[in-house]
Amino acid sequence: xxxxxxxxxxxxxxxxxxxxxxxxxxxxxxxxxxxxxxxxxxxxxxxxxxxxxxxxxxxxxxxxxxxxxxxxxxxxxxxxxxxxxxxxxxxxxxxxxxxxxxxxxxxxxxxxxxxxxxxxxxxxxxxxxxxxxxxxxxxxxxxxxxxxxxxxxxxxxxxxxxxxxxxxxxxxxxxxxxxxxxxxxxxxxxxxxxxxxxxxxxxxxxxxxxxxxxxxxxxxxxxxxxxxxxxxxxxxxxxxxxxxxxxxxxxxxxxxxxxxxxxxxxxxxxxxxxxxxxxxxxxxxxxxxxxxxxxxxxxxxxxxxxxxxxxxxxxxxxxxxxxxxxxxxxxxxxxxxxxxxxxxxxxxxxxxxxxxxxxxxxxxxxxxxxxxxxxxxxxxxxxxxxxxxxxxxxxxxxxxxxxxxxxxxxxxxxxxxxxxxxxxxxxxxxxxxxxxxxxxxxxxxxxxxxxxxxxxxxxxxxxxxxxxxxxxxxxxxxxxxxxxxxxxxxxxxxxxxxxxxxxxxxxxxxx
Numbered sequence: 001x002x003x004x005x006x007x008x009x010x011x012x013x014x015x016x017x018x019x020x021x022x023x024x025x026x027x028x029x030x031x032x033x034x035x036x037x038x039x040x041x042x043x044x045x046x047x048x049x050x051x052x053x054x055x056x057x058x059x060x061x062x063x064x065x066x067x068x069x070x071x072x073x074x075x076x077x078x079x080x081x082x083x084x085x086x087x088x089x090x091x092x093x094x095x096x097x098x099x100x101x102x103x104x105x106x107x108x109x110x111x112x113x114x115x116x117x118x119x120x121x122x123x124x125x126x127x128x129x130x131x132x133x134x135x136x137x138x139x140x141x142x143x144x145x146x147x148x149x150x151x152x153x154x155x156x157x158x159x160x161x162x163x164x165x166x167x168x169x170x171x172x173x174x175x176x177x178x179x180x181x182x183x184x185x186x187x188x189x190x191x192x193x194x195x196x197x198x199x200x201x202x203x204x205x206x207x208x209x210x211x212x213x214x215x216x217x218x219x220x221x222x223x224x225x226x227x228x229x230x231x232x233x234x235x236x237x238x239x240x241x242x243x244x245x246x247x248x249x250x251x252x253x254x255x256x257x258x259x260x261x262x263x264x265x266x267x268x269x270x271x272x273x274x275x276x277x278x279x280x281x282x283x284x285x286x287x288x289x290x291x292x293x294x295x296x297x298x299x300x301x302x303x304x305x306x307x308x309x310x311x312x313x314x315x316x317x318x319x320x321x322x323x324x325x326x327x328x329x330x331x332x333x334x335x336x337x338x339x340x341x342x343x344x345x346x347x348x349x350x351x352x353x354x355x356x357x358x359x360x361x362x363x364x365x366x367x368x369x370x371x372x373x374x375x376x377x378x379x380x381x382x383x384x385x386x387x388x389x390x391x392x393x394x395x396x397x398x399x400x401x402x403x404x405x406x407x408x409x410x411x412x413x414x415x416x417x418x419x420x421x422x423x424x425x426x427x428x429x430x431x432x433x434x435x436x437x438x439x440x441x442x443x444x445x446x447x448x449x450x451x452x453x454x455x456x457x458x459x460x461x462x463x464x465x466x467x468x469x470x471x472x473x474x475x476x477x478x479x480x481x482x483x484x485x486x487x488x489x490x491x492x493x494x495x496x497x498x499x500x501x502x503x504x505x506x507x508x509x510x511x
Contacts, residue, residue: 005407008397010485010501012390015041015329015340018286022429023400025393026482033342034484035391039498041329041340043307046414046499049388049489050327050344052378053365060370061085061097066316067366068128069111072355075122075138079357081364082124082136082143083372084111089126089134089143092372101143103131109159110246110297110351116163118182125168125184127158133170135184151187154195160245162205164212165226167192171202176214181227194228203241204248208255213266215242215257220266236275240264246299251309252330256280258298262288263311263326265339280328284341291324291343301354303376305361307331309339312349316368320381323348346381379417380492388421388489390498394429394482397503401510405479408504411442411472411487417494419444419468423487425503427480437478445469470499479508 014032017025025032033039039047056079061067063085073080073091080093087103107130115124122138132146133155146152155177158170168179179185180192187193200216207213212223214233218241225231240259242248247258255266263281281288295313302309312325325344332338352365352375363375373382380386397404406425413419424439445468485501 005504005506008395008503008505010392010395010503012046012498012500013041013340015283016287016342017283017393019283020393022394023396023482026395026484029393030395032393033390034393035389035486036342037345037390038343038386038388039390040306040308040327040342041331042497043329043331044497046497047342047390048497049495050386051376051495052380052382052386052492053347053373053375054378054380054382056081056364056372056374057092057095057097059096061090061092061372062099063088063370065108066350066368067370067372068107068109069113069126069351070353070364070366070372071113071115071124071126071136072353072357072362072364073122073124073136073138074115074355074357075117077358079362079374081353081372082113082126083366084126084128085370087128087131089136091141100136100141101134101145103128103134103145105130107131110299112160112246114161114163114168115355116168116184118166118184123184125161125163127161127170129159130157132156133158133161146185151193152185155187160202160205162207162212164207164223169205169212169223171205171214174198174201174216176202176205176223178228178231189228192228194231196223196231196233198233200241203243203245204257206248206250206255208250208266213255215248217241217243236266237277240277244298246297247311249300249302249309251302251328252307253333254330256309256328258292258311263328278337280337280339281326281341284326287341287343288326291326294318294324297350299349299352299365301352301363301365303354303361303363304356310344312344312347312352312365314348314350314367318348320348320367320369321346321384325349345387346384347375379494383492385490385492389487391426391486392484394426394484396482397505399507400481403479403481403508403510404483404505405508406437406476406483406503406505408502409440409474409476409485410502410504411474411498412500412502413470413472414497414499415444415468415470415494416496417444417468419496420491420493421487421489423474423485425476425478426484426486427478428482434480435478437476440474440476442472442474445472 090097109129
């Protein structure tokens with residue numbers, strides 16, 4: 001009597017999950033991942049291998065130690081950055097770095113910034129927790145520092161800065177100073193400047209829905225109004241705050257930040273003036289705790305075209321290859337439940353920035369090796385392999401007590417170029433007494449398709465632009481009660497998207 005084969009569909013979706021027991025995840029979250037490293041949940045569906053990074057300029061930024069800050073220059077129509085190392089401000093453009101100004105005192109603190117435009121000229125203001133604020137003018141390509149005065153001395157050593165309602169807001173300790181409207185250096189009360197004490201040291205500020213949200217370690221407040229005459233400070237919560245600077249970002253209509261119990265979202269609700277506070281990192285609690293405990297400082301950015309939040313942990317003793325981060329793609333408009341998570345590995349980031357320049361998003365980061373890197377660029381980590389891993393939960397396939405024999409694994413994908421990775425199935429929670437099937441290789445297939453740079457792509461005879469295969473069938477053999485799928489790509493090959501997997505199997509006798 002012939003054996004009847006069945007099929008089991010695994011749609012790659014749901015992202016990384018680590019707050020469910022193994023059997024619950026295999027039953028209720030088919031397609032989610034127990035390992036999702038350097039694959040990103042994609043708005044187009046499936047899991048896509050992350051893009052890499054390359055040096056922005058081959059030259060090293062002059063100086064020693066960690067690069068303290070980097071900012072994309074807006075409004076130039078070309079890729080330019082301001083880089084700060086050892087208190088020196090450099091303009092990176094045209095293949096070199098040009099010194100623009102030097103702070104009076106060198107500081108090891110991270111440099112933070114805000115962009116603004118009062119009069120048609122794009123500017124950036126920088127604060128470094130030690131010196132006077134510095135201002136970069138994109139038209140003149142100059143950096144100047146706020147001059148000393150009785151009032152201005154109060155913002156020497158400002159730690160955070162934001163642009164709100166045509167004024168600059170600078171925080172130092174628990175005080176938030178603001179300039180007069182449409183000025184960036186006038187803090188005089190007679191002109192409309194002033195100071196507000198929020199009652200606790202500020203850990204960050206962000207503009208959200210016509211309000212300035214001010215974070216402290218134990219509270220969150222909001223500032224509404226347009227000028228000093230009607231500014232009103234109101235509490236959002238007195239129990240929760242942001243415990244790590246540089247983790248605050250707005251993504252898809254929510255603000256995300258690191259709270260005492262995880263990464264949280266601050267969401268506006270249907271009730272006017274009310275907010276929701278969800279623990280967005282709840283599905284990855286185990287991964288998040290490990291990530292947080294192995295990092296000394298943090299930085300973050302958003303990829304707007306991907307609706308994605310990325311947070312990076314930095315430790316000076318870690319090599320780039322083992323440095324870690326987390327990413328979250330937002331699939332719904334409000335709340336943390338619509339975030340799908342993954343892990344990043346091999347991204348050593350101390351300071352970073354992303355900004356829309358022209359029609360594209362320009363993403364840069366720095367660390368302690370003296371170079372500025374362009375992220376979301378290329379298919380390698382500056383020439384090194386990207387180690388991308390997906391592993392599913394162990395799935396019981398209808399009955400956790402029924403033994404099955406597995407025969408085929410079909411992978412539906414969206415390749416963008418050369419493919420070359422390994423796939424395998426794992427049986428019965430990797431029990432030591434279970435024989436595991438061998439690993440199989442998946443490589444590029446396509447009729448008369450040549451890829452640029454391949455040895456057999458001969459000029460004048462090769463046909464470029466052909467259709468790459470999107471379905472890859474591989475024979476497997478193994479028998480077990482539960483099964484997991486593992487896919488690993490350690491290469492500098494281009495990104496590809498895992499869409500769906502199909503397992504073909506037959507039920508055996510119950511044991």
